[in-house]
Amino acid sequence: MLRCASVTATASGLWYPTHAVGDVVDTDTVLGTIRNHFGEAIGSAVSPINGKIMFQVSSLAINGGETITWIGA
Numbered sequence: 001m002l003r004c005a006s007v008t009a010t011a012s013g014l015w016y017p018t019h020a021v022g023d024v025v026d027t028d029t030v031l032g033t034i035r036n037h038f039g040e041a042i043g044s045a046v047s048p049i050n051g052k053i054m055f056q057v058s059s060l061a062i063n064g065g066e067t068i069t070w071i072g073a
Contacts, residue, residue, distance in 0.1 A: 003049065003073045008065055009034055010043035015062040017069075023053050031069055034062060049073050 009015070017032035019025060025047045034043035043064075051073035062068055 003051075004054070005048045005051070005071045005073075006067045007031060007045045007048065007069045007071065009045065009062045009068050010064065012064040013037075013042050013062065014060050015057060015068060017056055019053055019056075021053050021056050024051070025053060025071065026050050031056075045069060047071050 011034050013034040013036050015034055019031055027047055027050050029047045031045040031047055033041050036042050045068055049071055051071040053069055054072040055070040057068045
């Protein structure tokens with residue numbers, strides 16, 4: 001049975017992913033950082049499950065609450 005989990009942005013800012021679509025990640029792996037316009041980290045995205053990154057936003061700008069990645073297990 002396929003299980004998916006969505007990861008949403010914790011803040012509005014600039015999205016800098018640390019993994020790519022197709023990468024396998026573990027629970028609690030940091031998937032990327034959200035930074036403000038000054039380059040300061042203001043949030044991060046963490047994988048809620050073990051699985052493979054199936055989708056990831058490619059846009060630099062992101063709004064808080066938007067889905068930024070999907071993990072499939």
